[in-house]
Amino acid sequence: MNPTELKNLLSALTRGDLSVEEGMERLKSLPFENLGVATLDHHRELRQGAPEVVFGQGKSIEQLLLIAGAMQGRGSNLLITRLDADKGRALCGRFPEGEFDELSRTFVLLHAPAAKRGRGTILVICAGTSDLPVAREAAVTARTLGHEVEEIADVGVSGLHRLLARGESLRRAGVIIVVAGMEGALPSVVGGLVAAPVIAVPTSVGYGAAFGGVAALLGMLNSCASGLTVVNIDNGFGAAFAAHRINSPGGTP
Numbered sequence: 001m002n003p004t005e006l007k008n009l010l011s012a013l014t015r016g017d018l019s020v021e022e023g024m025e026r027l028k029s030l031p032f033e034n035l036g037v038a039t040l041d042h043h044r045e046l047r048q049g050a051p052e053v054v055f056g057q058g059k060s061i062e063q064l065l066l067i068a069g070a071m072q073g074r075g076s077n078l079l080i081t082r083l084d085a086d087k088g089r090a091l092c093g094r095f096p097e098g099e100f101d102e103l104s105r106t107f108v109l110l111h112a113p114a115a116k117r118g119r120g121t122i123l124v125i126c127a128g129t130s131d132l133p134v135a136r137e138a139a140v141t142a143r144t145l146g147h148e149v150e151e152i153a154d155v156g157v158s159g160l161h162r163l164l165a166r167g168e169s170l171r172r173a174g175v176i177i178v179v180a181g182m183e184g185a186l187p188s189v190v191g192g193l194v195a196a197p198v199i200a201v202p203t204s205v206g207y208g209a210a211f212g213g214v215a216a217l218l219g220m221l222n223s224c225a226s227g228l229t230v231v232n233i234d235n236g237f238g239a240a241f242a243a244h245r246i247n248s249p250g251g252t253p
C-alpha cells in the first residue's frame with residue numbers, strides 16, 4: 001500500500017463511504033503478508049517511498065509466480081532482479097503486461113506509473129559494453145522508482161575523449177552512477193570532474209588479476225576523488241537505490 005492509497009482509505013472511512021470492518025479487512029495484511037515461502041513487506045512503500053523489490057536469483061519459477069501474484073493483488077508495482085531467461089519468459093507468460101529486460105535480467109510489472117520524483121537526472125555511465133548488464137540494472141531500477149534516467153555506454157579510460165565529449169550530460173546530472181570493471185578507474189575520473197554525488201559500481205568484468213571484480217572494488221575504495229560512494233560488485237540495483245535516496249525530495253545532495 002502506498003501513501004496515496006492509505007490517504008484514500010482513511011478519507012473514505014472519515015466520509016462514511018467505508019465501514020470500519022471493511023477498512024480492517026483491507027489493512028489486515030499491512031504491514032506484511034506471509035506466503036509460506038516469502039513474507040512480503042507491504043509497509044515498505046510507506047516507510048521508504050518504494051515498494052519491495054524481489055531478488056530473483058535462487059528462487060524457483062513457482063515461487064516467483066506466487067510472489068508476483070501476491071504483489072499484483074495488492075496493487076503494488078513490482079521489480080524483480082537477477083532473472084535468467086526461463087524465469088523471465090515464465091513471468092511474461094503469466095503477466096503479459098509486465099516487461100522482461102534480458103540484458104539487465106529484470107522484470108517490471110507496473111500497477112500504476114511510479115510517481116515522478118527527483119531533483120535532477122540520474123546519469124548511468126558504463127566504462128565498456130561488457131559492463132552494460134549491471135548498468136542497465138541500475139537504469140531500470142531508477143526508472144521504476146520514478147526518476148528520469150540518462151544512459152551513456154562505453155566511455156572508459158582507454159579512450160577518455162569519449163567521456164569528455166559528454167560534458168553537458170555530466171554537468172546536468174543530479175546523481176551519477178559509474179559502472180566499471182577491469183581496474184575500475186572511471187569513477188575516479190568522473191568524481192574529479194563534477195560536483196554531483198558519484199556512486200561507483202565495480203563489475204566482475206576483467207582478466208585473471210581482476211579477481212572477479214575485487215581489483216575494481218579496491219581501486220574505487222582507494223579513489224583519490226573525494227566523496228566517492230562505492231557499492232558491492234555487480235550491484236547495479238544497490239547503486240540505483242542509493243541514487244534514489246539522494247535524488248528524492250528530502251535526500252542529501
